Amino acid sequence: MALNNTYDARLVQQETAVGAGVQILLLALLGTAIGMGPAGWLTGLAFAVASWAVLSRALHRSRLRSFGPANRVTLGRATLVGGVTALVADSFESSPPVTLFVGLTAIALILDGVDGKVARATGTSTPLGARFDMEVDAFLILVLSVYVSMEFGPWVLMIGGMRYAFVAAARVYPWLNAELPPSMARKTVAATQGVCLLLAASGYLPRSVSLAVVLLALASLTWSFGRDVRWLHRTSRIQDAEVEEMLGLAPEPQTVTS
Known part of the structure; x- marks a missing residue:
């Protein structure tokens, strides 16, 4: 057991560092290229520290023996x-170069379809990897x-x-945490959000x-979430x-007498 703990600690330190x-x-390259101001630097550093802390904790709790190639793609x-x-x-102080902004975002969106394929091809799919991928997607859409x-x-x-509102609601209504059936429509709607916002x-x-x-993106996302919430509630x-019924708590049918 001690060996596993040592291995996990080394893994966390290396991969997340x-x-x-x-x-x-x-951030240093961006700062040099565009003269990024304090807001951009502080926000970027806060993101780096928060990502390192959250991922380190998740890796330690998951006890993964290997970070895996797919997670490395997601980390990139x-x-x-x-x-x-x-x-x-930084855009609250000065507009970022459009080409640079679009380029970074486009590569991040394109790689969204790569990490899943790598995980399946290498047999390294894990719940942590899926959650990591989903959180990166969600945060990019928020930004x-x-x-x-x-x-x-x-x-x-x-x-x-x-x-994030859905996750918060699930803390109040546990039935929202149930597993949803696979849906190509849900995946398509989720994948198009970043593209629409980038355009x-x-x-x-x-x-x-x-x-x-943007209105189309919001309408399709509202429809997708609404459909899933209805399904979860009905289920x-x-x-x-x-x-x-199994516990015998269901109300007995009333007998109508004439």
Whole structure:
């Protein structure tokens, strides 16, 4: 048992320290290239430290014997997301170079489809890897929502905040934590959110078209979450009724006499 603990500690120190180091290096490159201000630096460093701490804790609790190639891809994507986060924070003081912003974000979105394929190809899929991937996706959408909201208004934040609102609601209503069935529609909607927000943020489209793209993204995401919540609620009620029936708690049918 002591050997496993030592191995896990070494793994955490090496993998997460490399990720934090690369994140700081990227911030240094961005700072040199665009003269990033204090807001961008502080936000980027906060992201690096928070990512290192959360990932280190998750690795220690999961007791993984190997970080795995897929998680390394996700860690690289998280590094890019940290760079995008710094640029968005810096945009409150000065607009970031469009090409740089779009390039970092586009690579992060493209790599979203790579880590899952690597995990399946190498047989290294783990619950931690899936959660890591999902959290990086969610945070990137939140950051892009913040950036686009500066142009179209705070309602855009609903796109980035919807997933976090769902997680918060699940703490109050445990039935929301049930496992959902696989859905290609859900995956498609989730995958298009980042693309739609990036198109709107890039400024390459007319403002009216960008607005329509963001509205479409919000509508499709609302539909997807609404459909899943309805399914979870219906399934929960069915399961509760089955339990009550098994325990003999279901109300007996009333007999009508004439």
